[in-house]
Amino acid sequence: MxxxxxxxxxxxxxxxxxxxxxxxxxxxxxxxxxxxxxxxxxxxxxxxxxxxxxxxxxxxxxxxxxxxxxxxxxxxxxxxxxxxxxxxxxxxxxxxxxxxxxxxxxxxxxxxxxxxxxxxxxxxxxxxxxxxxxxxxxxxxxxxxxxxxFPASEFPFGPAQREYHATLVEPRGEDVVRGFRQGDEPYLRAYALRNGVDPDLLAAMGGAIREDPDRPAFAVFDYRGCEPDLSMGWRYFGEAVGHVRVRGVTLLPELGAVFSDCHAWRPGMPENWLSDIDRYRKESLFYSFDFYRSGDLLEALSHAPAHPEAVVAGEDPGLPIRWG
Structure with missing residues (x-):
């Protein structure tokens, strides 16, 4: 039956x-x-x-x-x-x-x-x-x-040996992404020394990416203090106005680290820069290298840094959302 x-x-x-x-x-x-x-x-x-x-x-x-x-x-x-x-x-x-x-x-x-x-x-x-x-x-x-x-079984993230954070606007002629892809440790160490980044940590990032280039990829958008576009009669975040911070994250769980290509407002750019991202893509670009001793993925992803030139100008650096 x-x-x-x-x-x-x-x-x-x-x-x-x-x-x-x-x-x-x-x-x-x-x-x-x-x-x-x-x-x-x-x-x-x-x-x-x-x-x-x-x-x-x-x-x-x-x-x-x-x-x-x-x-x-x-x-x-x-x-x-x-x-x-x-x-x-x-x-x-x-x-x-x-x-x-x-x-x-x-x-x-x-x-x-x-x-x-x-x-x-x-x-x-x-x-x-x-x-x-x-x-x-x-x-x-x-x-x-x-x-x-985001379960740990799919997105593991271990603790880093030490806490470290650095952001930089890449000078013309440099190419850290190419160095990562090619696993070019001599170049990465020289790059780090030229740009004020820890050479050991940058070399470790490069080795991890070369060993496994197919890494989990996250996107982080920090809209705090901004306004979504309402011109079409509904909220559209794709053209938010203000000092939007964007972070494309490559996860390196065995290092407790993330490498991020970031975009954010900088002095001289308009408040509606996100609506014309193709025009301002290079002007807004910078990189972030981050290691987290906590091994906490939420901590690692709960912020997007401000543009280094905006920090110098006195803008809030984009802090993590706090809990607890």
Whole structure:
């Protein structure tokens, strides 16, 4: 005798098991998630949204039809308090961390800031969609929750032998990335001495990258103090205005280190520089070399440095988000 599996209703599911589409989340957020994972250009045709505004019509109607009876949204598509708290954290102007091989292949992300923290992860299976990952209000529990979104089994990160941090604007004629790719230790040591970086640590980075060039890659966007673009009628973080800090991270877990190609505002650049990143890509570029004795991946990823010239000019250097 065969027994049919009981179908669980949406009303019976905890929030973490409720599957949302990118279109659902765009309607709930009123635009992008700050980490640009679920509602970024890799999962939504943003040009179509700008042209047709389906979030005001069919997308919102579908959202109500699917989730209103279960109580997750009301008849207008507004989220219930439990869902609203997570949506508020995911769409806040805070610090966003995402993992993936580029903007079109992001699989998971976390946003942290004054309104709390929340994560979003790709749901498995043919149905696709996304699961939300609420963070507790108690910030001392954020590192453990972060590791549930980015598990240590997939993203190991050990403690460095010593703490070390350095940023630099690469002088013309230098090429540390080439040195890393080629594992050119003599060049890396000479580069370090010319540019005020620890030669032993830079050589260790180069050896690790040459041994395994296919490293986990993260993107960190620090939007604190900035404003998302609202000119299209919805929030778009891709053209945020202000001193946005961007960090492309290559993880070196065996060293407890990360190498980062960074972009940030510097004196002489306009406040809306991110909207014209191709023009300001070279002008905003600098590198960061960081070793963390804590072995804490959240600490390593919870900040993006300011441009060294902005630090000299007195701008805040871009500190980690604190917890505990």
């Amino acid at each position: 065969f027994f049919a599996r009981k179908k669980t209703s949406l009303a019976e599911l905890p929030l973490e098991e409720v599957r949302f589409s990118s279109e659902d989340l765009f309607c709930l957020l009123g635009g992008n998630d700050a980490c640009m994972v679920a509602c970024g250009p890799g999962n939504l045709r943003l040009d179509r949204v700008e042209r047709d505004r389906p979030d005001l019509g069919p997308w919102r109607r579908n959202l109500v039809n699917r989730y209103a009876a279960a109580g997750w949204v009301d008849a207008e598509g507004n989220p219930c308090p439990e869902l609203a708290r997570v949506i508020g954290a995911l769409g806040q102007v805070g610090l966003a961390i995402s993992y993936g091989r580029g903007v079109f292949d992001c699989k998971m992300g976390v946003v942290l800031g004054d309104e709390g923290a929340a994560g979003v992860v790709r749901a498995p299976g043919r149905d696709g969609g996304w699961y939300l990952r609420p963070f507790p209000e108690d910030r001392s529990m954020w590192p453990a929750r972060f590791r549930e979104v």
